[in-house]
Amino acid sequence: METEFVRTAIAVIEERSIAAAARRLGLTAGAVALRVKTLESELGTSLVGRTGRSIAPTASAARLLPGLRAMVDQATDLQRRAIDSGGIAGELRLGTIATASTGILPPLLCTLTARHPDLDVMIQPGTSLDLCERVLDGSLDAAIVVEPPAPLRKGERFSPWAVEPLVLIAPPACAGRDPISLLSSEAFIRYDRRNWGGRIVDRFLRTTGIVVRERIELDALDGIVAMVAAGLGVAIIPDWTGPRLEGAKVLTLPLPPPQPTRTIGLYSRTLSIRQDLIALVEDSYRTGTGTAGQA
Secondary structure, eight states: OOHHHHHHHHHHHHHTOHHHHHHHHTOOHHHHHHHHHHHHHHHTSOOEEEETTEEEEOHHHHHHHHHHHHHHHHHHHHHHHTOTTOOOOEEEEEEEOHHHHHTTHHHHHHHHHHHOTTEEEEEEEOOHHHHHHHHHTTSOSEEEEEOOSSOOOTTEEEEEEEEEEEEEEEOGGGTTOOHHHHHHHSEEEEEOTTSHHHHHHHHHHHHHTOOOEEEEEESOHHHHHHHHHTTSOBEEEEOOSSOOOTTOOOEEEEOOSSOOEEEEEEEEESSOTTHHHHHHHHHHHHHHHTOTTOO
8 A cells, every 4th residue: 555645645634625635745636636546446445525515534534544644654654764874854743823833933943954854844733722633633743832721631741832921912002001901991802712822811801800891802813913903902912932913013011910821832642653753843942942951
């Protein structure tokens, strides 16, 4: 069974689209469809079916997917170990939340790829919850996420990297006003409570007893900054590492105690066939930020 055909079928199942899988793999849609059809013939079962214009995995695909992923992982690991030079090669599948992709990730990748030029890194964006689920089901090796709010289960691992304070942002016209007064009187643009960071904001408001007048709720932090800059209200967001939306002018004010924080770090499985590559990611982060040797 051709490993690349298996990898292609996995991409189609995960993306639920031949076109999206083709873009991800750098192939034509026709080549992707042919690979999937060939693999289905070898397996003797259909892996995907059409529902209107969408593609959905079949029951057979759901049953076979863990084994198909394990086959690709093992083949990749064997290829990596077979390199005569003893260097690091293969593919690392890394997920990231939006703010980490512009702040934490670029210097990390600069260090990682400079040290290991034969290592291919595939980056997939998403929310913390979605990315952690994809790590657990094997479609990602690790992910840069907000620290999970619930205690880790057996088989899960979270390595904390950065602690970001949450701050109040307000339009420039609100200069000189008290943060509590702003939260109580101005329209509130809420960080989506479905996100783990948004839950931290919600817990802070409930703990302090601050009642806000909600106007908008969304999960894009750059979008929240833009709306506050436009004078639509105030918001509580993490003071994240990395660039901000260009041209968006807002006031940044500290919150009263207990000041909430969110912790960003690397989430992975404790038992992973690519644990050595995950360790390289952690080492590259700590080297790039000057935190090597620190807890």
